[in-house]
Amino acid sequence: MQTSPRVTAVMVSSLDGAVVAGGAGSRGLSTPADRTLFRALRRSAGVVLVGAGTVRDEDYRGVRPRRPTPDDPEPGPPPPLAVVTGSADLDPGAALLTDTVTPPIVLTTGAAPARRREALQAAGADVVVLPDLAPATLLGELGRRGLHDVLCEGGPTLLGALVAADAVDELRLTLAPVLVGGPAGRIAAGPVAAEPPRGMRLAGHTADDDGTLLLHYVRA
Known part of the structure; x- marks a missing residue:
């Protein structure tokens, strides 16, 4: 029997919920801690x-190409x-x-x-x-x-469809320590998810010295 893929979504947003900053897209929100997490998630996907x-x-x-590391000398x-x-x-x-x-x-x-x-x-x-x-x-x-082992990097429309289909197993959300304002959208957009909303449980979090907060949620 075929097992359904496990979906981990990785997204970044400002403290006020914006998913883009200026003309740099989500890269305008990324921080060193976020980039380190991003590379690690890609490595294991x-x-x-x-x-x-x-x-x-x-x-x-x-x-x-994957670079060798002490834990994985022959990736x-x-x-x-x-x-x-x-x-x-x-x-x-x-x-x-x-x-x-x-x-x-x-x-x-x-x-x-x-x-x-x-x-x-x-x-x-x-x-x-x-x-x-x-x-x-x-x-x-x-x-x-x-x-x-699926790593979804967005955008909001694709993630919104996965949320509406109740297909997201994990969310790795980076909160960048900035306020953006304006009309920027949210991390997921599109169809409304089925009621009741999918509950998620906080599985871990890390605060970086620059104020970046890395949040790890799994299905409740």
């Missing part, structure tokens, strides 16, 4: 799941990036495809223009045409590939 909007906004590059290959896109609107010349040691998986549907899908495939992407991009379909495809 089986696959990184991310929405195409985040890939474009954050100018994602491809995955890099295996890095996890692939799995990009969710209904339109297949990704640049075939972007670093996501040209600067990577593991081809990205592009999860899309037959409604995406064939020329875009073909261009991404020609650039080296593993293009997967699914019947839809519902969380159950996405996670089912990753599970079929043996990718059971």
